[in-house]
Amino acid sequence: MYKLEYPWLLALLPLPLLVYWLLPAYKEEQDSLRLTFFDYISSSLGLKPQPGAVVPRTNWLQKLLAPLCWGLIVLALARPQRIEPPIQKIQPGRDLMLALDISQSMETPDFRTSDGKRLRRVDAVKQVVGEFIRKRKNDRIGLIVFGQAAYPVTPFTLDHDAGLQILDQTDAGMAGPQTMIGDAIGLAIKQFNNSEAKQRVLILLTDGNDTGSRMPPRKAAEIASQNGITIHVVGLGDPRATGEDKVDYNALNDIAKATGGQVFHGENRVELEKAYATLDKITPQNFKTLSYQPRRELFMFPLGAAVLLFVGCQLLMLLASLMIRLFSRRREKPEEATTSGVFKVHV
Incomplete structure (x- = not known):
C-alpha cells in the first residue's frame, strides 16, 4: 500500500x-547607449524607433x-x-516460574501409564509439565529445580523449546536427596526481581516436606506475597502415607494461602494432569500483540x-x-569572384 x-x-x-496570474511580470532595466545622431542612423537603416522590451520566449x-x-x-x-x-510482536503480560522437586523420592515408581505400566514420579512430572509448557506459547516461562539445594535452570524466556530440552535431561536425585522448599521459593523471588511483568506466578511441585531450608517456607511465601508473587502448589504422592517422605499438605496450604494461590493434589497421573489443566485455566495467557508496519x-x-x-x-x-549555429554557418557562402574580359574596339 x-x-x-x-x-x-x-x-x-x-x-x-x-504567481503567473496575480503577480506582475518581472522587469529589469538596463543602461542604454545614447547616440547623438540616432534618428539619422535609424532612418538610413530603414528602422522606425519605438519603445519596447526584450521578452524572453x-x-x-x-x-x-x-x-x-x-x-x-x-x-x-x-x-x-x-x-x-504489518509485523506483529507478542509482548507477554505474565512471567511464570515452574519450581520442580527432583529429590531422591521422585524416583518412586508409583505412577502408572494409560496401559497400566509403572512410571516414576519424575517421568510423569516431565510429561505433564512439558505438555503444560507447550500450551503456554505467549508466556515467559522460567524453570527451577530443587532438592538439597535450589538451582535456576532457565531464566524467563519465550524460547520454550530450550526449556523443554533441559527439562527432558533433568532426572531425580540430580539436586540431592533432600527437599528444600523454602530455598526454592527464595530463589524464585530473586528470579522475579528482574521481571517487569504485572502478573507473577510461581507453580511449585513437590512430593515431600521441607527438610531444613535456610528460609522457612512460610516466611518465604510471605516475602513472595510482598513482591506480588502468587504461588500455586502441586503435591505428589499419597497424603495417607507415613514417614519422612509424606507430603505435608498443611505446610503447602500455608504457602498457597499466604500468596492467594491454590493447592492441588497429584496422587496419580490423572490427578496430576487435572491439576495442571486447572492451572492452565486459572492462569489464562496474558499478552499484548504489538503491530508495526x-x-x-x-x-x-x-x-x-x-x-x-x-x-x-x-x-x-x-x-x-x-x-543551429553549425547549420547557419554552413548555409553562409562566400562571394564568388568575378572576372572582366578585355575587348578590343576598332575605330
Missing part, C-alpha cells in the same frame, strides 16, 4: 499559475517539462511512502526524476543551439 505522509502539500500544485519543450518538474517536486515534498505488511520512503524517485528532466532539458537546448 502506498500513501503520502503530507498529502496537504499537493495544494501547492497550482502555485505557479497563481519559451519553446514547447520548456512549456511541457516545467509543470511536470514542478509536480514531481511537490510530490517529493509530500513524502510518498510504501507501507509494508515498516515504511519505505519513496520521495527520492520523483525528486530524482525532476532533476534528470531539468538537466536533460538544459542539455537538449544547449545541443539544439549548437546545431
Whole structure:
C-alpha cells in the first residue's frame, strides 16, 4: 500500500499559475547607449524607433517539462511512502516460574501409564509439565529445580523449546536427596526481581516436606506475597502415607494461602494432569500483540526524476543551439569572384 505522509502539500500544485496570474511580470532595466545622431542612423537603416522590451520566449519543450518538474517536486515534498505488511510482536503480560522437586523420592515408581505400566514420579512430572509448557506459547516461562539445594535452570524466556530440552535431561536425585522448599521459593523471588511483568506466578511441585531450608517456607511465601508473587502448589504422592517422605499438605496450604494461590493434589497421573489443566485455566495467557508496519520512503524517485528532466532539458537546448549555429554557418557562402574580359574596339 502506498500513501503520502503530507498529502496537504499537493495544494501547492497550482502555485505557479497563481504567481503567473496575480503577480506582475518581472522587469529589469538596463543602461542604454545614447547616440547623438540616432534618428539619422535609424532612418538610413530603414528602422522606425519605438519603445519596447526584450521578452524572453519559451519553446514547447520548456512549456511541457516545467509543470511536470514542478509536480514531481511537490510530490517529493509530500513524502510518498510504501507501507509494508504489518509485523506483529507478542509482548507477554505474565512471567511464570515452574519450581520442580527432583529429590531422591521422585524416583518412586508409583505412577502408572494409560496401559497400566509403572512410571516414576519424575517421568510423569516431565510429561505433564512439558505438555503444560507447550500450551503456554505467549508466556515467559522460567524453570527451577530443587532438592538439597535450589538451582535456576532457565531464566524467563519465550524460547520454550530450550526449556523443554533441559527439562527432558533433568532426572531425580540430580539436586540431592533432600527437599528444600523454602530455598526454592527464595530463589524464585530473586528470579522475579528482574521481571517487569504485572502478573507473577510461581507453580511449585513437590512430593515431600521441607527438610531444613535456610528460609522457612512460610516466611518465604510471605516475602513472595510482598513482591506480588502468587504461588500455586502441586503435591505428589499419597497424603495417607507415613514417614519422612509424606507430603505435608498443611505446610503447602500455608504457602498457597499466604500468596492467594491454590493447592492441588497429584496422587496419580490423572490427578496430576487435572491439576495442571486447572492451572492452565486459572492462569489464562496474558499478552499484548504489538503491530508495526515498516515504511519505505519513496520521495527520492520523483525528486530524482525532476532533476534528470531539468538537466536533460538544459542539455537538449544547449545541443539544439549548437546545431543551429553549425547549420547557419554552413548555409553562409562566400562571394564568388568575378572576372572582366578585355575587348578590343576598332575605330
